[in-house]
Amino acid sequence: MLTALIVEDDEISARALESLLKEEGFVPYTVSTLAAARKRMAEQPPSLALVDMVLPDGNGLDLAKSLGELAPEASFVLITGFASVETAIEALRSGVADYLTKPIDFGRLKLVFAHLRRERELNAEIGALRNELLGLGRFEGLVGSSPAMQQIFDLIRKVAPTQASVLVLGESGTGKELVAEAIHRLSKRRSQQFVAVNCGAISPQLIESELFGHERGSFTGAEKQHRGFFERASGGTLFFDEVSEMPPELQVKLLRVLETGLVVRVGGDRSVPVDLRVIAASNRDLEQAVAEGKFRQDLLYRLKVFPITLPPLRQRVEDVDAIAESFLAEHNRREGRQQRFAAAALSALRAYSWPGNVRELKNVVYRAAILADDEVGVGDLPVEIHGGQWPDEPGGALRFAPGTPVAVVQKRLVLATLESLDGDRTRTADALGISIRTLYNWLKEYQAEDGFGGAEAGPPPADGAN
Amino acid sequence: MSASAPPPTPTGGESDDEDAQETALLALHSRALRRLHSSIEHHLRSPLNSIGLNLELLAVEIADLARRDDRDDAQEGRESLSEVLAALRGGYARLIGNVDTVLETVLPGSAGRVETLDLAQLARRIADLGGTESVLLRASWRADIPPVPVTLKTRRDVVVTALLLVVCSALEHAGTAARIAFSLSSDSESAEIRVEVEPCRQDEPTATARECGHWLPLLARRLGGSYGEGADERAFRLHLSLPRLFGADAC
Numbered sequence: 252m253l254t255a256l257i258v259e260d261d262e263i264s265a266r267a268l269e270s271l272l273k274e275e276g277f278v279p280y281t282v283s284t285l286a287a288a289r290k291r292m293a294e295q296p297p298s299l300a301l302v303d304m305v306l307p308d309g310n311g312l313d314l315a316k317s318l319g320e321l322a323p324e325a326s327f328v329l330i331t332g333f334a335s336v337e338t339a340i341e342a343l344r345s346g347v348a349d350y351l352t353k354p355i356d357f358g359r360l361k362l363v364f365a366h367l368r369r370e371r372e373l374n375a376e377i378g379a380l381r382n383e384l385l386g387l388g389r390f391e392g393l394v395g396s397s398p399a400m401q402q403i404f405d406l407i408r409k410v411a412p413t414q415a416s417v418l419v420l421g422e423s424g425t426g427k428e429l430v431a432e433a434i435h436r437l438s439k440r441r442s443q444q445f446v447a448v449n450c451g452a453i454s455p456q457l458i459e460s461e462l463f464g465h466e467r468g469s470f471t472g473a474e475k476q477h478r479g480f481f482e483r484a485s486g487g488t489l490f491f492d493e494v495s496e497m498p499p500e501l502q503v504k505l506l507r508v509l510e511t512g513l514v515v516r517v518g519g520d521r522s523v524p525v526d527l528r529v530i531a532a533s534n535r536d537l538e539q540a541v542a543e544g545k546f547r548q549d550l551l552y553r554l555k556v557f558p559i560t561l562p563p564l565r566q567r568v569e570d571v572d573a574i575a576e577s578f579l580a581e582h583n584r585r586e587g588r589q590q591r592f593a594a595a596a597l598s599a600l601r602a603y604s605w606p607g608n609v610r611e612l613k614n615v616v617y618r619a620a621i622l623a624d625d626e627v628g629v630g631d632l633p634v635e636i637h638g639g640q641w642p643d644e645p646g647g648a649l650r651f652a653p654g655t656p657v658a659v660v661q662k663r664l665v666l667a668t669l670e671s672l673d674g675d676r677t678r679t680a681d682a683l684g685i686s687i688r689t690l691y692n693w694l695k696e697y698q699a700e701d702g703f704g705g706a707e708a709g710p711p712p713a714d715g716a717n
Numbered sequence: 718m719s720a721s722a723p724p725p726t727p728t729g730g731e732s733d734d735e736d737a738q739e740t741a742l743l744a745l746h747s748r749a750l751r752r753l754h755s756s757i758e759h760h761l762r763s764p765l766n767s768i769g770l771n772l773e774l775l776a777v778e779i780a781d782l783a784r785r786d787d788r789d790d791a792q793e794g795r796e797s798l799s800e801v802l803a804a805l806r807g808g809y810a811r812l813i814g815n816v817d818t819v820l821e822t823v824l825p826g827s828a829g830r831v832e833t834l835d836l837a838q839l840a841r842r843i844a845d846l847g848g849t850e851s852v853l854l855r856a857s858w859r860a861d862i863p864p865v866p867v868t869l870k871t872r873r874d875v876v877v878t879a880l881l882l883v884v885c886s887a888l889e890h891a892g893t894a895a896r897i898a899f900s901l902s903s904d905s906e907s908a909e910i911r912v913e914v915e916p917c918r919q920d921e922p923t924a925t926a927r928e929c930g931h932w933l934p935l936l937a938r939r940l941g942g943s944y945g946e947g948a949d950e951r952a953f954r955l956h957l958s959l960p961r962l963f964g965a966d967a968c
Binding site: 261263264266267268270271274304305306309310313330331332333335338352353354355357 | 773808855
């Protein structure tokens with residue numbers, strides 16, 4: 252059902268508009284003041300808002316500015332008795348979908364309706380696809396069907412349409428930048444820039460100029476004016492990765508920008524207004540950094556409006572298969588291949604502790620895919636993942652990763668041969684080309700090592716028995 | 718209205734002096750109109766919008782009526798048509814009223830012609846333009862004008878210019894969130910126009926309250942020259958006292 256809110260103090264125009272909107276299939280309701288419009292929007296966010304600019308209690312454009320909080324999904328059409336370039340620019344900057352001059356060209360208004368319907372259809376399709384992907388544990392480039400990740404997806408969905416600052420916390424490699432990108436993509440700012448700044452990767456000498464920009468001649472080498480990250484991200488989202496690495500003097504300046512929305516370039520004296528949403532990330536304990544005097548408490552409070560803490564991969568083992576499969580699928584798409592994981596390889600991936608989190612898993616999968624033929628097996632995984640031990644491959648073949656210790660290979664080979672010959676030690680020793688005594692000694696060692704009991708070592712044969 | 722607006726200076730004999738005053742009056746009038754052009758446009762386009770929407774609706778209702786074959790349905794259709802026609806008449810009446818306001822403001826009458834006019838009606842119309850303009854400035858506007866006629870025998874063009882200047886000077890001094898109060902009161906001798914802006918823009922000069930004499934062209938000159946006299950840092954106030962009789966009649 253498409254609903255339309257008409258904000259118009261001229262009763263005759265409002266009634267006519269209401270009737271015409273009904274003809275177009277909308278459910279319209281009318282209010283005559285900004286205050287009533289705000290209340291109605293908060294109670295029942297409309298699909299479309301048709302708002303007169305001159306209202307008894309203020310300027311209709313001010314309603315557009317609070318649309319993000321009141322009705323982020325609504326299309327806003329401003330209707331004005333006079334068209335000026337300044338108001339048109341202000342309207343478009345406020346996220347107004349269209350700007351119509353009185354008397355309204357109804358044909359043009361019908362185009363707005365058609366556009367809105369199409370947008371709704373597409374959104375519904377996107378929503379259905381998103382839900383389908385969510386069912387498969389996929390959400391905006393993130394993968395995970397574990398309860399912990401489903402909760403993260405829910406937080407992202409809720410915070411994205413707002414203007415709130417977000418602080419993403421989590422160990423290195425957990426996907427903090429992916430979360431920031433997802434928030435940007437699901438926000439009203441999605442058509443504008445997403446600018447990521449790694450505070451730990453820019454030298455302390457350059458970071459101020461990179462963030463704030465500089466005027467020509469402000470320092471040696473400043474040959475032309477430079478717009479910093481703040482200005483370049485204006486209208487969009489600015490992501491500060493490793494925010495704890497920002498020098499203390501810049502933390503003060505960042506706080507000022509966040510509070511005033513104004514930036515002064517290095518060497519400049521003019522304030523430039525910026526419209527930003529800030530997302531920050533850190534793998535450090537920021538409370539601890541505050542206690543150590545390395546991070547400003549006021550900045551932490553300003554950034555931590557909405558914290559999201561990503562769990563390490565070892566705490567969501569159930570997601571490992573899906574994440575690994577998604578990386579392999581990506582590799583297959585890029586390389587034009589059709590590789591798949593062997594069940595044993597996935598078991599080995601699940602058993603590993605992943606200190607480097609998803610980033611480490613990604614690198615492991617790509618490396619294994621390069622080494623493997625059609626099937627990615629345990630042997631294609633690095634030795635630190637499988638520790639040289641994994642279940643038998645189908646058909647009884649054994650595969651070892653380069654670098655596997657000889658002792659591990661020997662043990663696996665002896666036990667697999669013994670098993671394939673139904674525990675017949677004599678035939679096993681013959682097959683392996685060793686004496687029966689040597690076999691007994693090895694089996695005894697294995698039993699001492701890990702309580703191997705699949706084949707009792709038994710008493711060693713008498714001397715000369717081989 | 719800027720602080721640098723110089724008051725017109727008489728340059729020669731009596732005739733030259735009068736010509737200069739009339740020229741100055743016209744210049745002040747056209748400056749005020751430029752300041753209020755958005756409101757004037759709004760006053761013409763808004764009733765046209767109402768008429769346009771109802772014409773659109775009329776077309777829908779007529780097409781709908783043609784499809785109805787049931788008698789009750791047809792009756793309902795005719796009632797809808799009557800409602801649309803009533804709305805069209807309402808929009809038309811509003812357009813006529815606003816055209817009158819605009820004409821009275823833009824073409825206030827021949828220079829020098831003295832007539833009896835209703836100052837309350839004139840003040841309401843001009844205050845209406847000020848109200849629209851203040852919405853664009855995000856300032857609030859309150860007009861307190863008695864619902865009864867306040868007759869004045871005077872030159873209409875001069876009074877219109879004076880009222881426009883009062884409104885424009887208030888708007889010039891109003892920043893975002895300013896409160897503008899415009900009022901008219903009268904007694905048997907004179908009519909009082911007052912405007913107050915609080916808080917006023919700190920970067921704008923303020924004017925003192927000023928009484929004006931009987932000679933109305935001088936009133937406009939004084940208004941034009943009144944800017945730049947700072948008196949109060951927080952508020953801007955302007956007070957006009959208009960005699961209800963013209964020139965010698967007043968004595």
